Structures are given as C-alpha cells and as structure tokens.
Amino acid sequence: MLTPKDQQEVLSIITSRRSAKTNAVIVLPTKFARLLKIAPRLQKSQFQSKFSTILLCTDEPVNSFEISATNQLSLMHMANIVGILPGKTKPNELVIFSGHYDHLGVDPTNKVDSIYNGANDDASGTTAVMQLAKYYAKLGNNARTLVFAAFTAEEEGGFGSTYFSHQFDPEKVMAMFNIEMIGTQSKWGENTAYITGYEKTDMGEILQKNLAGTGFTFHPDPYTDQHLFYRSDNATLARQGVPAHTISTSKMDAEPNYHKVSDEISTLDLTNMNRIIRCIALSARSIVNGAETPSRVNTAELR
Known part of the structure; x- marks a missing residue:
C-alpha cells in the first residue's frame, strides 16, 4: 500500500x-x-x-540494462472549439467553462464494438458546456466575458487545453469551470458532485454558498491519491495560479465503463446530469456577474 x-x-x-x-x-x-x-x-x-x-x-538490484526504442511520427490536425460571450461591464475579466470532446477512438481488435463513444468521458462535459453557453447567451447579462471551450487531445496529454491556456493572460482569468464525467451519480448519490483541488482556493466555498437551499452539495475530491487536479484540462491554468477546477461525479475507484467501449449514452443518468448542469449555472452566478472572485492557486507550492 x-x-x-x-x-x-x-x-x-x-x-x-x-x-x-x-x-x-x-x-x-x-x-x-x-x-x-x-x-x-x-x-x-x-x-x-x-x-x-x-x-x-523492480525490487531486484539493477547492475546493467539495455534499452531500445522506435518512434513513428504522423501529422494530425486537431482543433479546439471555442465560443465567447463578451462581458457587459467587466469585459477584460474572463470566466471559462470547458470540457474535452476527444476520447480513445477505435479499437480495431474488437470485432463486436470497436468504437469508444466516450458518452460520460467526456460528452457529458461538452454537453454541459453547450447548455451553459445557451443559458448565458439567453440571459445576456454576464458582467464578465464568458469563454466556452471544447478541447481536443485531452486523452493524449492535454495538448488542446495546454495550447488554449497559453492564449490568455492568466491574471485576467478569474475562474475556470472544467467539467469532466458528470453522467453517472457520484459516490454520495444524486444532487452531488466533487471539485478537484477543492482546498487550493475558496472557489468551492463560493459555489456552495450560491447553492444554498437547492439541496445540491459540492464535495472535495475524494480520490486525492489519483491526483485528478492535474489530470484534466484545468491543469495548465491552475499551474499559472488561476482558480481552475474540475467538476466531476465519476467514481474513479469503481466506474465500470471508464475508458471502455461500453461508455455509451444508455449508461448515463441524464436526469441527474441535467440537475448538475443547472447547479453549475446557479453556483457560478456571483462569479459570472463579477460580485465575487475566487482566491488564486498558490503557485509557490508547485515549484
């Protein structure tokens, strides 16, 4: 252990x-x-x-070793998909909502079902981003500029979000809501989700305060041994001090369809997922309207 x-x-x-x-x-x-x-x-x-x-x-003494490796490089064209709603009164302050749209592709050895659909990982997250974009566009009263991003190549090492993150001055990014795998119920059941890196800023406390009376609870990440805070698309901005967190419900110790071809829409709890998206919108209100700004990640801890 x-x-x-x-x-x-x-x-x-x-x-x-x-x-x-x-x-x-x-x-x-x-x-x-x-x-x-x-x-x-x-x-x-x-x-x-x-x-x-x-x-x-290895547990054996290593006196000598021989290593050989071959690489095959191929050119791949990839793109992030980004939409922006300019802020009404604080246009230079940004709030980001994001998820990744890539998954593992195709398994040619599987003759029964070769397609990794990625319904939970992370079509659930990109669905949330699109719904939130529609919601805020309809409201039309966001004080801060809202950026909605669907990232490519998360599963290959976060290349899409890494490129995206370097297009912004991190000091102007007030918060990032990265949404990853919200299609199944969390370990606490309905009306709950967790926030990675909860203790690193006060963003989680702000979100929970905005949800008073809703019956919905944001918990700290219970899977700290898996280092989820730096395993998703929030990581690059978090390392630059931005209060950038991932919201998820995935049971990382017992998610039966994680990274399998069986991750299909039929396995998702769409009713609960809809509640989560609604509560993300409600919880973000004071940040979107510019009334509150989460504390920054202490980058000195990362050196």
Missing part, C-alpha cells in the same frame, strides 16, 4: 525532470508500478523536456 508520502515522493521525482539537463533512468520499487500507470495521464505538458526519462520498477 502506497502512503501519501510515498506518492508525493515519486511524483516529485517525476516532475523534477521538467528541468532535466541529461537523459536518465530512474529505478523504483515495484510498489510504485500502479502510480506510474497514472503518471502519463498527468498533463504531459508538465514534464516536457529535451531529455528522456525512463522509469523502471
């Missing part, structure tokens, strides 16, 4: 490679093998370096 200290230690080793000056092979005990399966899902942009890092998990 990995302790939080174990997890922090190995992730510190991995993230330290961002400033690498040489290639390296890092040998770790086999107990870290499960965590290293998660590591590539952490935003790859966090670890970009001119030098290679190879991670080996």
Whole structure:
C-alpha cells in the first residue's frame, strides 16, 4: 500500500525532470508500478523536456540494462472549439467553462464494438458546456466575458487545453469551470458532485454558498491519491495560479465503463446530469456577474 508520502515522493521525482539537463533512468520499487500507470495521464505538458526519462520498477538490484526504442511520427490536425460571450461591464475579466470532446477512438481488435463513444468521458462535459453557453447567451447579462471551450487531445496529454491556456493572460482569468464525467451519480448519490483541488482556493466555498437551499452539495475530491487536479484540462491554468477546477461525479475507484467501449449514452443518468448542469449555472452566478472572485492557486507550492 502506497502512503501519501510515498506518492508525493515519486511524483516529485517525476516532475523534477521538467528541468532535466541529461537523459536518465530512474529505478523504483515495484510498489510504485500502479502510480506510474497514472503518471502519463498527468498533463504531459508538465514534464516536457529535451531529455528522456525512463522509469523502471523492480525490487531486484539493477547492475546493467539495455534499452531500445522506435518512434513513428504522423501529422494530425486537431482543433479546439471555442465560443465567447463578451462581458457587459467587466469585459477584460474572463470566466471559462470547458470540457474535452476527444476520447480513445477505435479499437480495431474488437470485432463486436470497436468504437469508444466516450458518452460520460467526456460528452457529458461538452454537453454541459453547450447548455451553459445557451443559458448565458439567453440571459445576456454576464458582467464578465464568458469563454466556452471544447478541447481536443485531452486523452493524449492535454495538448488542446495546454495550447488554449497559453492564449490568455492568466491574471485576467478569474475562474475556470472544467467539467469532466458528470453522467453517472457520484459516490454520495444524486444532487452531488466533487471539485478537484477543492482546498487550493475558496472557489468551492463560493459555489456552495450560491447553492444554498437547492439541496445540491459540492464535495472535495475524494480520490486525492489519483491526483485528478492535474489530470484534466484545468491543469495548465491552475499551474499559472488561476482558480481552475474540475467538476466531476465519476467514481474513479469503481466506474465500470471508464475508458471502455461500453461508455455509451444508455449508461448515463441524464436526469441527474441535467440537475448538475443547472447547479453549475446557479453556483457560478456571483462569479459570472463579477460580485465575487475566487482566491488564486498558490503557485509557490508547485515549484
């Protein structure tokens, strides 16, 4: 069993490679093998370096090793889809609503059902973004400028959101609502969701206050061992200090259709999903109208 200290230690080793000056092979005990399966899902942009890092998990002494690798590069044209509602009184202050529209594609070895539909991951999130865009466009009274983004290449390392995030001055982004997998009920049941990185800003407290009397509850992320705060499209802006959080209901320890071809619309609780989208809109009111601004992420903790 990995302790939080174990997890922090190995992730510190991995993230330290961002400033690498040489290639390296890092040998770790086999107990870290499960965590290293998660590591590539952490935003790859966090670890970009001119030098290679190879991670080996073994409990045996390593006196020598031989490594060979081949790469095949292909050009892919990808695009984010973005809509903007200019703010009425604070147009230079931005609030972002986002989700990712890509998934895992096709499994040619599966002769029965080869398509990864990604209904929950993350068509549920992009549905929320589109519905919120319609809602705010109809209201027409947003003080701050609202940006609605559907990202490409989240599953490949967050390339779409990384590019998107660098198009903005982070000081002008007041908040980011990234919506990821809200199509199934959370571990607490109906009318609940969780916010990743809840403790890093006071955004969750603001959202919950705006939901007083609705019966809906935003919980802190219960899956902190999976480091979800830096595994989704909020990560790049969060690393720049923006109160950028992901809202989700996915039971990360027991979601039966996660990253499977069975992630289809028939598995979603659409009634509960509709409630979640409505409550995201209600919870964001004071941020959208410019009355409240969440505290920033402490970037000093990330160094």
